[in-house]
Amino acid sequence: MIGFTLEKRLETSTKTNLLVLAGSLLVALSAGALLLLAVGASPLEAYGAMLKGAFGGRLEIVETLVRATPLILTGLSVAVAFRMLFWNIGAEGQLVAGGIAASAVALFLPGAAPWVPQNAWVYLPLMGTAAIAAGAVWGLVPALLKSSLGVNEIITTLMFNYVAILLYQHLFNGPWKDPEGFGFPGSAEFGEFAFLPRFTGRLHLGLVIGLVAAVLVWIVFTKTKWGYEIALIGENETAARYAGVSVFRNIVLVMILSAGLAGLTGFSEVAGVSHRLQQGLAVNNGFTGIIVAWLAKLHPLRVVVVAVLLAGLLVGGDQIQITLGLPAAIGQVLQGAILLSVLGGDIFSRYRLRMIRTTAKEA
Amino acid sequence: MDLVTSILSIAVFAGTSLVFATVGEIIAERAGILNLGLEGMMIMGAVTAFATAYATDNAYLGVLVAMIVGGLMALIHAIATISLRADQVVAGLALTIGGTGLASFLGQELGPGGGPLVGLIGPKFVEVPIPGMSSIPVIGEILFNKDQLVYAMYLIVPLVWWFLYKTRPGLHLRAVGENPQATDALGVNVFRLRYLYTVIGGMFAGLGGAHLSLAYTPGWTENLTGGRGWIAIALVIFATWNPARAVVGALLFGGVNAIQFRLQAEGTTISANLLNMTPYLLTVIVLVAVTYFEAFRKKVGAPAALGIPYNREERV
Numbered sequence: 024m025i026g027f028t029l030e031k032r033l034e035t036s037t038k039t040n041l042l043v044l045a046g047s048l049l050v051a052l053s054a055g056a057l058l059l060l061a062v063g064a065s066p067l068e069a070y071g072a073m074l075k076g077a078f079g080g081r082l083e084i085v086e087t088l089v090r091a092t093p094l095i096l097t098g099l100s101v102a103v104a105f106r107m108l109f110w111n112i113g114a115e116g117q118l119v120a121g122g123i124a125a126s127a128v129a130l131f132l133p134g135a136a137p138w139v140p141q142n143a144w145v146y147l148p149l150m151g152t153a154a155i156a157a158g159a160v161w162g163l164v165p166a167l168l169k170s171s172l173g174v175n176e177i178i179t180t181l182m183f184n185y186v187a188i189l190l191y192q193h194l195f196n197g198p199w200k201d202p203e204g205f206g207f208p209g210s211a212e213f214g215e216f217a218f219l220p221r222f223t224g225r226l227h228l229g230l231v232i233g234l235v236a237a238v239l240v241w242i243v244f245t246k247t248k249w250g251y252e253i254a255l256i257g258e259n260e261t262a263a264r265y266a267g268v269s270v271f272r273n274i275v276l277v278m279i280l281s282a283g284l285a286g287l288t289g290f291s292e293v294a295g296v297s298h299r300l301q302q303g304l305a306v307n308n309g310f311t312g313i314i315v316a317w318l319a320k321l322h323p324l325r326v327v328v329v330a331v332l333l334a335g336l337l338v339g340g341d342q343i344q345i346t347l348g349l350p351a352a353i354g355q356v357l358q359g360a361i362l363l364s365v366l367g368g369d370i371f372s373r374y375r376l377r378m379i380r381t382t383a384k385e386a
Numbered sequence: 387m388d389l390v391t392s393i394l395s396i397a398v399f400a401g402t403s404l405v406f407a408t409v410g411e412i413i414a415e416r417a418g419i420l421n422l423g424l425e426g427m428m429i430m431g432a433v434t435a436f437a438t439a440y441a442t443d444n445a446y447l448g449v450l451v452a453m454i455v456g457g458l459m460a461l462i463h464a465i466a467t468i469s470l471r472a473d474q475v476v477a478g479l480a481l482t483i484g485g486t487g488l489a490s491f492l493g494q495e496l497g498p499g500g501g502p503l504v505g506l507i508g509p510k511f512v513e514v515p516i517p518g519m520s521s522i523p524v525i526g527e528i529l530f531n532k533d534q535l536v537y538a539m540y541l542i543v544p545l546v547w548w549f550l551y552k553t554r555p556g557l558h559l560r561a562v563g564e565n566p567q568a569t570d571a572l573g574v575n576v577f578r579l580r581y582l583y584t585v586i587g588g589m590f591a592g593l594g595g596a597h598l599s600l601a602y603t604p605g606w607t608e609n610l611t612g613g614r615g616w617i618a619i620a621l622v623i624f625a626t627w628n629p630a631r632a633v634v635g636a637l638l639f640g641g642v643n644a645i646q647f648r649l650q651a652e653g654t655t656i657s658a659n660l661l662n663m664t665p666y667l668l669t670v671i672v673l674v675a676v677t678y679f680e681a682f683r684k685k686v687g688a689p690a691a692l693g694i695p696y697n698r699e700e701r702v
Contacts (some may be wrong), residue, residue: 062495106510110475144402168670174677177422177475178620178669185613193659218548294494317476325651359484360428366480368470 031375040372046330047368049262051360058356059349069353076342077335083342084123085224089296091334093118093288095233097312098241098319098326100284106244107257109279110323113165114285115309116187117158121286123191123291125150125158126300128287129217129293130210141216151290152216154323158286160281161187166278170271188305195300219295229291234327236284241323243280248332253277285309307355311337314362393644394528400412401633401640402536403428403594403602407618408513408625408632410590411581414460416550416627418563418584419462422478423613426485427456427588431595433489433503434528436606437496440508448509449535449596456592459485464584468577471695493606511535511597512605532627536598538608546629559583563689566696576696613666620669624676627689639665648690 031037056066077087097114104111128150133141139149167180194210203212218226244250255263256273264270292304315333318327340354414421421427425630431452439448463481466472490622497503511533515521519530526567527542561569566576598610617639625631642665649661 058491062500103646112479112589127485140684168674172674172677174674175620175623177621178616178673181613181616182666182669186663189659189663196659197657281412307483311480312481313476314483350491350494352487352494355487356484356491359480359482359487363466363477363484366477367466369469369472 024381028375028377028379029370031371032375034355035372042367043372044365046176046371047364048361050355050364050368054360054364055353055357057219059353059360062349063350064347069347069349072343072346073339073354076346077339082224083338085226087331087334087338088212088230089225089227090338091331092227092229092233092295092313093292093308094315094330094334095230095327096236096284096288096291097238098315098330099233099310099323100197100281100288100309101312101316102275102319102321102323102326103240103253103284105316107253107273108168108260109169109274109277109281110177110257110279111162111165111180111278112177112313113183113282113308113363114288114307114312115305116184117161117183117282117285118289118292118309119187119305120161121154121289122300122304123160123187123194123289123292124153124215124286125293126210128153129213130300133214141214143216144222146214146216147219147294151287152292154286154290155283156286157285158289161284161286162278163275166282172275184309191300191304195302199300200274201299206252206272208276210299212299219291219294220300225296227291227295229295232287232291233330236287237323237327240284244323277313287313311358314358317362390649391524391527393641393648394505395531396644396647397637398528398642398676398694399532399602399607401636401638401641401644402539402642403597404614404618404621404636404639405543405598405633406464406594406614407591408636409543409629410456410587410622411618411622412547412587412625412632413550413559413590414584414587415577415622415692416560416563416689417580418566418694418696419464419467419580419584419586419587419687420474420478421460421481422475422586423459423463423588423589423612423620424478425613426482426489428528428593428595428598428615428618429489429611430485430492430591430608431456431607432599433492433496433595435592435596435631436506436508436599437492439510439600440497440503440506440697443509445509445511445600448600449593452592452596453589454592455508456588456590456595458588460585460588460591461581463588464581467695468584471697474693474695478665482543484486490543497538498606499581504608505605507605509605511601533628534603535601543629543633550629560689562693566691572696580696591618591620594618616619617669620673623688624672626680638672639668 055219059069076083078084097118097360100114101111109344125184129146139145161183165176165183168174168179169176196208199210199299201209221227252268252273255266255268260270288308289304297303311333315326315329319329336357340351343349343353344351407428411421411424432453434451435448438451440446442510459481463477467474467475493504494502497506511529513533516530516641520526550560558569558574562576564575595611603610618647621632621635624635646661646664651656
């Protein structure tokens with residue numbers, strides 16, 4: 024009889040890692056190809072159109088970077104929390120809370136405090152701070168419930184997503200709806216002092232905020248004692264406690280950083296792209312951030328690269344909806360497939376598959 | 387029909403999909419596998435059930451396909467987490483993200499002539515009053531004037547409870563989730579059982595999705611499940627991994643849905659968006675209460691080996 028056994032690798036070479044990654048991507052893309060074939064589309068044509076739609080020219084690359092901007096920030100948000108195995112699935116809601124807070128400042132501060140100078144140097148920092156604070160508050164409730172009572176954070180962060188999204192829909196459909204908006208749901212447009220500066224097309228300063236945040240998180244992870252404590256709790260909570268690390272304090276601090284980053288994403292989206300509170304803020308950036316963070320192996324600088332690639336999948340998906348009439352959801356399907364196959368493939372980086380011959384049937 | 391009867395009657399109806407999903411997750415978690423792909427499996431069950439029922443004009447075939455699809459998705463989770471030892475939390479999330487995307491994709495492709503399913507009216511399960519029992523005052527209306535899937539739930543829950551607590555295979559199922567090393571030593575195939583019960587759990591999730599698209603809110607819309615898969619995961623904790631208690635939790639949530647309906651029907655001034663927050667806030671409140679009281683009794687009742695991959699070569 025021939026069977027297979029897994030043998031632990033003593034060390035994993037870069038070559039092995041790359042081969043495993045390539046194999047995993049191939050599995051995911053093949054699964055997507057089968058789906059495309061099943062609905063009567065040509066996988067090669069579809070993938071080609073996606074690639075072209077996402078990276079085929081200057082305009083396409085600009086659009087992909089616009090899409091990547093929120094993913095960099097949510098990817099970092101998730102990476103910070105997952106680093107200590109705190110399962111923050113709530114980046115989506117924290118992002119929306121941040122978007123609501125930033126919009127509140129832009130919409131109502133000019134009326135409430137006319138003495139505040141209406142220029143970008145004053146307003147953008149105020150909006151950003153409000154967004155970080157709102158995101159952090161949204162994340163702190165689950166963090167405190169977890170650290171004080173041990174309440175499962177996966178469920179609480181997730182339920183808070185729904186609450187935030189419903190609140191946001193309530194606001195732009197109801198009390199914050201623009202009376203001069205001809206009945207369209209959405210708030211009034213912000214004053215120009217609340218717009219993030221744009222470089223080209225819709226590409227805005229949020230991308231730079233994301234890049235700076237990536238470097239800062241990288242510094243926290245690799246150069247500070249706090250970063251070491253976070254990683255230690257993630258590796259072995261008991262050992263961390265024995266070493267005198269306060270788990271309670273770290274859960275709270277990590278969630279302020281993680282949820283604050285997600286809140287900042289909401290600011291970047293409303294001030295950079297929509298310039299008002301309207302439909303399109305809760306488009307799964309928080310969930311995609313989970314995929315980004317995990318594929319980047321929670322490494323802050325890799326988050327940037329993965330975010331751009333996954334944004335390409337989403338923009339490519341939108342493109343084939345327009346050009347080939349295929350559902351844009353193919354982008355999301357591929358993301359899930361890639362994450363699953365990379366997760367499953369990881370074992371082949373850690374173990375070697377060996378064929379063995381056995382004489383008798385085992386177990 | 388008075389107000390209380392009407393609310394309880396809707397509660398049973400609204401809670402059915404939650405019961406199926408929760409019981410399925412209890413089975414998988416009892417075997418040691420945490421499957422956070424519940425939401426993805428439910429929504430895939432819902433879309434494939436409706437598409438099949440519409441194409442074949444047979445709602446039963448829709449249920450069958452939904453269960454197969456749920457089982458196949460759970461099989462992916464099983465391969466990733468049991469054989470390939472992937473992280474169960476992240477693999478489950480991937481299943482939900484991918485499943486939600488795939489359901490949205492299929493919803494635009496599985497309609498007549500490769501068109502969308504949204505807005506179509508297809509076969510559905512309707513109330514089949516049980517002769518005699520349905521005319522019992524109050525109880526008849528609440529329990530015995532329902533569709534076939536609700537009746538299936540009445541049979542399945544006691545059956546699963548009996549299987550878990552009163553049979554030898556049920557004992558093995560629980561043992562695999564509590565102490566796989568010892569169970570393995572007894573000659574029970576840990577891997578095979580974990581595969582089996584993860585897949586069965588997925589079939590239940592698919593069944594829950596089918597009840598949504600074929601009975602509760604017949605038809606297909608994006609986001610049809612609206613987080614019910616996640617609420618079911620919270621209900622597993624609420625139920626302390628006991629299928630009988632899962633029914634209580636699911637009825638509570640069904641009841642909240644029912645009260646929401648009533649308020650909207652009576653023309654309340656509260657915005658629908660704010661009203662819709664209640665089940666999610668209730669989930670958090672219930673979870674906090676359960677965690678608090680269980681911690682007080684120093685036992686939460688989670689299977690000891692939940693979420694831990696089993697590896698014969700690494701003894702704990």
